[in-house]
Structure formats: C-alpha cells, structure tokens
Amino acid sequence: MTTTDSKQREIAEAYNSFSFTTDQEYQAGLQRILSSDAFNNKSDAEKENALRLSRVFYFNKVTGNSLTLEDALGFDSDLIRRTDQLHQTETGEEARTLTFAELKALIEQGKTDDIPNNKTIPNVLNEAPASESVGQIRKKPWET
Structure with a gap:
C-alpha cells in the first residue's frame, strides 16, 4: 500500500467515524434537503446515494479533505464485507471484537x-420487594 493509499484510507476512516447524527449544521442542511421534495419518486438506492453524497460533501467542507464518493462507497462496501465475514464464522469459533466503524x-x-x-x-x-434496613441509625453530630 502506498502512502497515498494509506492517506486515503485514513481520510475514509475519519469520514466513517465522523458524527453526522450529532452535527447540528449537517442535520439542519439535511432537513432542508428532505423538506424540498428532492426524494420524491426516487428508489431507495438513489436516496441512499444522495444521502452519502451529502455526507461526503459536508465532510470535505468541514475537514478540508478531498474524499470522493467512490472512496466513501469503497470504504462502506469494505466495511459491510468485513462485517458479513464476521457473521459467517462458525458457531464454534470465538467471535472477535467489532471495531467502532463496524459497530456504527x-x-x-x-x-x-x-x-x-x-x-x-x-x-x-x-x-422484587425492597430490602429492609438492618443497620443502626446514625446519630446526629449534636447527639453524640
């Protein structure tokens, strides 16, 4: 893997761990897109592609990176493939720990x-019924 590939991989991983769900500016823009009837008469694949494109655009704008839609698609499909391989393991094998990106x-x-x-x-x-107190009541400082 070349340094360019590793740099693109780092950018793709940063994109995948970016918190779009909690970013207020992204969510406001997404609401404007959704309320504009842009998704009327679109297939689920077209809707998902448009949402991914909006995430890539916003990520590049905020971070100053140059992630392409193809890079994001490749990273997403690689992540899904690795997750599918994890679930295809035999039941006798010990399951490995998921990465944060896979869990997300x-x-x-x-x-x-x-x-x-x-x-x-x-x-x-x-x-269950509450337990009964069996300890002695502490005395107040002025009672000692």
Missing part, C-alpha cells in the same frame, strides 16, 4: 441483533 455501521443499518454480546434490557422496574 450495524447500528445505522438497524442490525443490532447481529452485534455480538448485545443484550436486550427490559423496560420494566424491578418487581
């Missing part, structure tokens, strides 16, 4: 069931 991609795709060691926590309170 699974969450964004709504595949939280595919995350290893992911536990579902029920949204209920503990129904």
Whole structure:
C-alpha cells in the first residue's frame, strides 16, 4: 500500500467515524434537503446515494479533505464485507471484537441483533420487594 493509499484510507476512516447524527449544521442542511421534495419518486438506492453524497460533501467542507464518493462507497462496501465475514464464522469459533466503524455501521443499518454480546434490557422496574434496613441509625453530630 502506498502512502497515498494509506492517506486515503485514513481520510475514509475519519469520514466513517465522523458524527453526522450529532452535527447540528449537517442535520439542519439535511432537513432542508428532505423538506424540498428532492426524494420524491426516487428508489431507495438513489436516496441512499444522495444521502452519502451529502455526507461526503459536508465532510470535505468541514475537514478540508478531498474524499470522493467512490472512496466513501469503497470504504462502506469494505466495511459491510468485513462485517458479513464476521457473521459467517462458525458457531464454534470465538467471535472477535467489532471495531467502532463496524459497530456504527450495524447500528445505522438497524442490525443490532447481529452485534455480538448485545443484550436486550427490559423496560420494566424491578418487581422484587425492597430490602429492609438492618443497620443502626446514625446519630446526629449534636447527639453524640
């Protein structure tokens, strides 16, 4: 791998770890795009491509990098391929730890069931009775 390839890889990884969901300026721009009927009569693939293009454009604007749409697509497909390979391992093998980028991609795709060691926590309170206090009550400073 040449230094140009490694630099592009670093930029692509920075793009993948960029927090678009919490960036207020990006979210405001995205809302303007979504409210402009730009996605009417578009296929899901076209919508996803347009959203990826908006992320690449914003990322380049904010960071000053020159990531291309093809680089972002290549990185995304490489990430998805590695995640798919992880899930195709045999059950007897110990699952490896996911990278942050892989974990983020699974969450964004709504595949939280595919995350290893992911536990579902029920949204209920503990129904067991409260424990009784058995300790002696502390005296106030003026009572000692």
